[in-house]
Amino acid sequence: MKAVIDVRDLVKTYGEGEATVHALAGVSLTINRGDYVAIMGSSGSGKSTLMHILGCLDIPTSGSYLLDGVDVSRLNDRQLALVRNRRIGFVFQAFNLIPRTSAVANVELPLAYAGVKASVRRKRALAALDMVGLGNRADHDPNQLSGGQQQRVAVARALVSEPALLLADEPTGNLDSKSTADVLAVLDQINREGRTIVLITHEDEVAHHARRVIRLKDGEIMSDVRQRAIQDERDEVPSWA
Amino acid sequence: MGLMEIFKFALRGISANKLRSSLTMLGILIGVGAVILLVAVGNGSKVEVEKSLQGLGTNTLTVSSGRAIRSSTYSTDLTLSIVEALKDKNAAPDILSVSPVVQSSQTLTYGSTDHTTTVIGTSTDYIQASSGKIATGEAFNADDAAKAERVLVIGQTTATELFGNEDPLGKQVSVGGQIFTVIGTLQKKGSTGFNDPDDTAIAPLSAVQRALTGYGPVNSITIEAVSADAVSAAQAEATAILNTKMHVTSTSNTPYQIRSASQLLETRTATAETFTTLLGAVAAISLLVGGIGITNIMMVTVTERTREIGIRKALGAPRRVILTQFLLEATMLSLVGGLLGVAGAFIGANFQITGITPVIVPSSVVLALGVSVAIGLFFGSYPASRAAGLRPIDALRYE
Known part of the structure; x- marks a missing residue:
């Protein structure tokens, strides 16, 4: 089985001298294709920092990170942009949709940066919105959508470029239970379709959806528990998909 | 992309x-x-x-009375005898013409229309010296001046204010209660931004003095030099004549001020x-x-x-x-x-x-x-x- 993520001795420190904070104190981790991993831990455990490094939004102080076998630390700015665009879909706790821009235009963005033609772009963006159940809200601006709907638009945006890896930083942190269920249903479905998911949460019921739960404390891995096996990409695809 | x-x-x-x-x-x-x-x-x-400045005429000098520093030793009046002395071709070969100027602010009335303007009493040479041109009618001549005929040449602004679209020629106008006849109008000079040179009425000096101001010294004298190059020579000649006629002893405090248009232009x-x-x-x-x-x-x-x-x-x-x-x-x-x-x-x-x-x-x-x-x-x-x-x-x- 091929590793999507392979990190070794990842260290991230902030500040200098006595004020140095070790956000990550040597994390080694391998995540295989098709896995669904929940990272848990109290605030300050370093889980967000780990997530940002995995999403190529931040760089580690030391340690190596191989994404699909490619050493990310050797990439330049332009190549990193390409990795963020093609390989990774990122869902933020704060949604991070571009304000005053319609849902479908938000979802189209990664495709536009990938150089996809406008007509193809629109079709794929609408398909992605349909998948998260918001096909009828395509022309709404973010401020006309509920929190749960905004987060589902953000998930559609993360998925539209069909990345191998979906990273979600507390995707349900700002949502009520109904919206949480909606978003988790979408994540379950795309994992069943073979997409690798890593998400951060501190809710046990969210972690319950994952196949594997990793707990961090003070920048180190405390426990790594497999709840369910990684399914074969082919089997158990729902008949309606 | x-x-x-x-x-x-x-x-x-x-x-x-x-x-x-x-x-x-x-x-x-x-x-x-x-x-x-x-x-x-x-x-x-x-x-x-x-x-x-182009409308001012660059060949002219203006003599006005008054000392830079007040002193009552000698009269500062510009009299007609000074005007005659300046006309002496032997003493002042570079002076083309000399026009005495009496200015008086008067209300002109035509029908029911009033307009207050500066009435200038002067000689026949003044219009040319002040680079004015006759638009319609004619200027007054030496004969009119000698007879103190009550005739007026008016500027465009005055004409419009008083007569509107009517032709002013031959119309009788009351100037400070005295009847004058309009015989000509001046071409438009254009605004200077500070005062309007077209808002004026020019009449023979004798008529203005008899009807309006009384006989006395003139306000200023406009001197025209024979050419633009002769302005400074004309100024020197005029200064010499004025110093003699007005018994000037100290050149630092003369009883008159003499300014050329080019000086005005520089200012x-x-x-x-x-x-x-x-x-x-x-x-x-x-x-x-x-x-x-x-x-x-x-x-x-x-x-x-x-x-x-x-x-x-x-x-x-x-x-x-x-x-x-x-x-x-x-x-x-x-x-x-x-x-x-x-x-x-x-x-x-x-x-x-x-x-x-x-x-x-x-x-x-x-x-x-x-x-x-x-x-x-x-x-x-x-x-x-x-x-x-x-x-x-x-x-x-x-x-």
């Missing part, structure tokens, strides 16, 4: 926040428009002064230049203030969007694409705002501003537009470039 795509992104970025975009453009519009219009007003006043040109310099300084300051305003709004606008830049980077936007988008947005905002400012200034220049018709200086348009657009571009793209250079997570965390 093609330039056309990025251009569409920039358009969407501008239209996404219409209020912010229009305020930015308004700031640039006012900055550019104010500078162009201010310089145009300064230039307009300069142009008007130049025009009025006025110097005034106009001071004015232009002043307005240039005001324009420079408004350009600076406008520039700071543009800097501010651009910095704020783009810095406010640091988070958005972070989101775009996280979605895989290359730095170049982000930069191009913000540069295009800044270009559109500054160009549209700047061009609207130029248009506004051109419209504003059609109106009189405090009595001055603005005349637009082309270089000020280029300067104001260039500086504003350059500032807009720099401060629109610099913060964007800074933000695009950040790690996505730092841009996203920006508050």
